[in-house]
Amino acid sequence: MPAALHWAPALAAMFPHAFRTPTMALLTILEFPDARLRTKAVPVDVAGIAAPEFQKRLDDMFETMYDAPGIGLAASQVDVHQRFMVIDISEEKNSPMVFINPEILGKEGEEVCQEGCLSVPNIFADVTRAANIRVRATDRKGASFEMDADGLLAVCIQHEMDHLDGKLFVDYLSPLKREMVKKKLAKAAREKKAA
Numbered sequence: 001m002p003a004a005l006h007w008a009p010a011l012a013a014m015f016p017h018a019f020r021t022p023t024m025a026l027l028t029i030l031e032f033p034d035a036r037l038r039t040k041a042v043p044v045d046v047a048g049i050a051a052p053e054f055q056k057r058l059d060d061m062f063e064t065m066y067d068a069p070g071i072g073l074a075a076s077q078v079d080v081h082q083r084f085m086v087i088d089i090s091e092e093k094n095s096p097m098v099f100i101n102p103e104i105l106g107k108e109g110e111e112v113c114q115e116g117c118l119s120v121p122n123i124f125a126d127v128t129r130a131a132n133i134r135v136r137a138t139d140r141k142g143a144s145f146e147m148d149a150d151g152l153l154a155v156c157i158q159h160e161m162d163h164l165d166g167k168l169f170v171d172y173l174s175p176l177k178r179e180m181v182k183k184k185l186a187k188a189a190r191e192k193k194a195a
């Protein structure tokens, strides 16, 4: 094996956002109000998690999320309507987390957080969510796990799980505000086309 391939995985683990192997690919992120974002995702067949295609899809989703840049990406956002998502809230982008078939087992408290979304570019709005959650999911090795989350991670998990149900953070806004968001995005799209 050439030396370059020996150190590649270690380097990729250290700098996942800066390091792209030739097999990785950036995926297209669907943008609001694309109707495909409203699809309710179906459960992942856990027997297929080890398949190279599924593992590659996870790698591509991390790559796409880091490149955007973002801290979470649900499969629904890249037009794959199955229940899984990738998250990394670390500043160093070195703590990738995979949630397959996630379920919220418990919720406590309330927290208001300003949210954004890769599918709703350049729009930020306050959303109220549970402050503490307990979640169960399957990881990329096919192992089931349970964890408690609070703060940004709790917000992110709830936000991404909404995507799997076809829900967007702008749905929490008033209809008037949501119309304003739609107009702003349509204008940005027109300007991008004209440029």
Ligand SMILES: [Zn+2]
Pocket (backbone or CB within 6 Å): 116, 117, 118, 119, 159, 160, 163
């Ligand atoms: Zn989002």
